[in-house]
Amino acid sequence: MKLSNEEYKALEATVGPEYISQEPVIMDTYNQVWGNKFFFDEKHSVRPAAVLLPARPKEISEAVRVCNRYRILFKAFSSGFEYLSLSLMNSKSILFDLRRMNRIVEIDEKNMRAVVEPYVSVYRLQMEAAKKGLFTGRIGVGYSAGVIAAECCHHGCQHTMVFTSGYGRNVLGVEWVLPTGEILNVGTGEAGSDLFSADGPGFSLRGVLRGRTGANGGHGVITKASVKLYPWYGPKQWDHKKQPGEALSKGQLESVPDGYKVFVPTFQNLDDTLSASEDLCRAEILCAFGIAIVGTNPYSEGNDEDWAMMQKTAETRARDIDPAGGGVSIANSVVCVIGYQSPGEMEYKEKCLRKIAEQWGGTFYDNLNEPRALARAFADIMWSSGVNLRATGDFLPSSSSPDGSPEMLKRLALQEAEIKRRYEQAGAFLTLGSGARMVSWRPEEHLSIGAQGISTAQYDPYDPASLQAARKFINEIFDPRGQFNRYGVPSRGGCLQIEPVTHVHQNWGPRYDNYDMWLRKIKKMLDPNTVADWTAYIPPEYPDSPKDGDYVLPSYGKAEQL
């Protein structure tokens, strides 16, 4: 839907003519994100009516006031690495592409925090923070992804949060353009101090900001944030090296950097792996934790080389891939990273780790614990090596919730892995062997507040059978009637919490103190005119009723006018 001349002119006045576009050619590059095919059955979601490139909070604030005046929806757009949460309710909407707001305002070494603007990527902050002995956790495989998107707006999960906590919990203070256009500095910021603490008297605005899994653009635009940093034990700089003539994808650290040690124990079965994981995480000795399947493998150039390697491995070490083949499985290997400041600290942590591994029958196989494999695992788990959707074209994480006891999380993970195995066996998803159940636990704060237990399904969105299976899989594991007896609302970040698709709030609100009513009240209070796009947050009214076990394509975005 085109904006009227008057509407366009009003928006143009906020950023200047160079920084606004309504050209279809430009607009149609803001609505083709990776997960769209799954949800919309096509790669395009709704085309925005215009995109703005603001440079200052004031410009956003003025544009948001224009949105209120003309009832235009708006949404922030950072690096665009998320999937569904970037889609729009309808085409009378604008996006703020935040790439001109890209300063690291401050790295405060003493107080271990950084102040950043929205287009500062996680990896960039890590590079700068490391120079001062500090670290911000990794975000998925999305090293282009923004610090603010991850910490203030969309909360997924990752391997370092065992140490750094979940991203949403690391926010100290923000500068926030509310859906009304007001600019709010929460906590100490509002009192004229810097963004040191988000909370003043009264209830926690930081909690409101965080919500369940982030508002995904649903309650305004964060234009600056102060975030916690953690100790970095490694060097100020590091080099990934490759041989001349080798593809860049082969580049790797030559060894685990000083200040860190990596261990990869392998257990007999998934139950033992998860039990050991629980003890390892609770011992408060880890900086990062994950499964070994990806990280330790030699880097390849592409799928063909991966396949050749797998075939070779299958010949020589069938048992390492397929437990049904009768032996141990790499699926039951975990990567544990410890950091240390003194030899004594390292000794203690290593001793502790080895003892726990031993208790659960763990073995340290040479091929997974040789120096180069450990160096790869380190890079992959601390920063991500960037390999993502090449294998099949897309992936879907399952929906385990982060809350609850380790026992519940373990049971849930096992159940979900079983479901996924059915689809794998039918050939709908990537499968690493008939028996492998791959569960990746991403524990938060040494498991003290739970873990995301994910079984990732790699499927091909352009293969109808695979796509169909992926949808059925999500339908099953979204657990609409609570048959898994889980504690906590199923969620995988904002990505699957798309109300018209998954009915998460609608199904789960009544089970948990009607939390959805609170969410809606907050939304209404912050956004009286409903101009901040809510598609990945909570709608003002539920648009259709939840059916039993339903997977539906969104009811919004269908009446697009090009």
Added chain:
Amino acid sequence: MAWQDYTHDMQRCTRCSYCKWIPYRYMRDTGFMEGCPSVSRYLWHAYSASGKFNMAYSLLQKRIEIDDIFLDVLYKCQMDGSCDISCKVQQDIEPLQLMQELRIKCVEDGQLVPAHMIVIDGLRKEDNMMQSKKQDRGRWVEGLGVKDFTSTTAEVIYHAGCRYSFDRDLWPVARGGLQLLLDAGVDVGVMGVEETCCGGRAYELGYAGELTKYAEHQIETFRTTSARTLVTPCSDCYACFKVLYDKIGKKPDIEVLHITHYLERLIKEGKLRLKKKVPIKVTYHDPCHLGRLGEPWVHWQGKEYKVMGQMIVHDPPKKFRRGAGGVYETPRNIIKSIPGLDFVEMYRSKEYAWCCGAGGGVIDAYPDYAAWTGAGRLKEAEAVGAEAIVSACPWCKRNFLDAAGETGNKIEVLDIIELVQRAI
């Protein structure tokens, strides 16, 4: 392959944005992380490689048409392939080939960039991309007394290329390169007035027919000489002879070398002695066409199939061009063999070097953008403490000189030929 044949790639572009940056594993300085000049300068996502996949997919689905904005996005791009390299660190798709095919489609549809029409007009009339007279082509070499293939023959053809032939400021470099070969006793000659454009730049603009035409012409010309080797000091020409002719099935039956190959060979054989000290701190700028785009073409025919349920693989296995086969060490070996010289790498080098700014027709149609891109590189050279930036292509030298002139940057801009001359 036509642009529609890249539908699979359009669908599979994940919008991860890796194409906007140099590959993450190789970032060393947060001031020099960007890889794509186009999106860095023009900001909208469309200007990135991913944006062009998106545009192509929208075009395929008839959601958009080719209009002025489409052309602006498509052509404000150096076709330097930095995006292609970064993307392929984790993908099996072909951003650069899609962009090339989109340009060919635009030309076929008569959707043309006015500045390029003038250049192509000149090419068709005068066989060069510099809007100059054909009869002036051999003037750069006057007085050198070198063999001319129009009247005699030699073992080696020295192909100067359009930029060196008509850019007077650069004549000393073209002559210097030739003189180095002559001094080393190489039996070398030039085509003189009969030398023509290689057709590579026209192809990058989307004029595929011109490439075929010049490839056939050159092959025929080579056949009539008894030369065994073609040497060019121009990286654009090198990539065209070496890669593009092969790509379109017209691989010439002659050894194709860049002058750095030949100089390195002469140095190794002791025919060229770099004895004089050159006490200066230099950095080397990899020309895109010698580096990542100089990687030999890989022909592949086969089919896609699936293993392990859904993993997409190829039969026979497909070797993607990921930049590793470019010419990187040869110029560095030459530079490092110069006594007294201090060599320093920039943050973005080899496969993931930042473009000089001239490529893909940008210098002709958008000179301010070309200069902006070049200025970024000069800044990087300064940041690593270099007193001179050395390249191996006349387009780089021209553009760096222009950028330095516009920004007042005092760094010395040298071709590797000039550096070698100083050491002799």
